[in-house]
Amino acid sequence: MTVSAVCPGSFDPITLGHIDIIERAASRFDSVTVAVLSNPSKQALFTVEERMELIAETCAHLDNVTVDQFTGLLVNFCHDRDIRVICKGLRAVSDFEYELQMAQMNQRMGDVETMFLTTSPEYGYLSSSLVKEVARFGGPLTGTVPERVERELRERYG
Numbered sequence: 043m044t045v046s047a048v049c050p051g052s053f054d055p056i057t058l059g060h061i062d063i064i065e066r067a068a069s070r071f072d073s074v075t076v077a078v079l080s081n082p083s084k085q086a087l088f089t090v091e092e093r094m095e096l097i098a099e100t101c102a103h104l105d106n107v108t109v110d111q112f113t114g115l116l117v118n119f120c121h122d123r124d125i126r127v128i129c130k131g132l133r134a135v136s137d138f139e140y141e142l143q144m145a146q147m148n149q150r151m152g153d154v155e156t157m158f159l160t161t162s163p164e165y166g167y168l169s170s171s172l173v174k175e176v177a178r179f180g181g182p183l184t185g186t187v188p189e190r191v192e193r194e195l196r197e198r199y200g
């Protein structure tokens with residue numbers, strides 16, 4: 043039996059914290075799909091295609107990881123691909139309440155279980171939003187995003 047998992051998110055853009063979770067998921071599941079939420083009502087810095095390309099490049103060392111996109115409910119995406127596990131990182135207690143609600147709703151709606159990996163301590167403070175804010179004001183990004191992502195951020199924020 044092969045067990046597949048999905049790592050869903052906005053990934054605007056992918057950070058080293060995301061990559062840490064994807065790597066750890068890839069070492070425990072037979073295959074992992076990184077699923078980028080395409081949400082036209084949310085203003086993003088990178089297009090879905092750009093985000094997917096950055097994920098594909100920065101996860102190229104992981105043979106069992108593929109990148110895809112979805113709109114609407116994550117459970118529908120999972121059903122269409124026979125994926126029964128959502129794998130997510132938990133950074134802090136502040137993440138927990140909303141994540142718990144989503145996990146319970148996804149379990150109820152779609153019989154899809156959510157498994158949480160605790161974020162590695164060095165990435166506990168990291169989020170795509172904070173990275174963008176630091177980049178916007180020209181702050182240091184070392185240790186937060188892959189070099190390629192840093193270059194893209196610098197280009198966008200001049």
Ligand code: PNS
Nearest residue numbers: 050051052053079114115116144147148
């Ligand atoms: O990186 P993010 O923005 O924290 O990721 C959130 C994401 C995309 C995982 C979550 O918002 C999601 O799954 N959205 C799709 C719609 C859905 O299924 N919502 C949950 C219903 S309980």
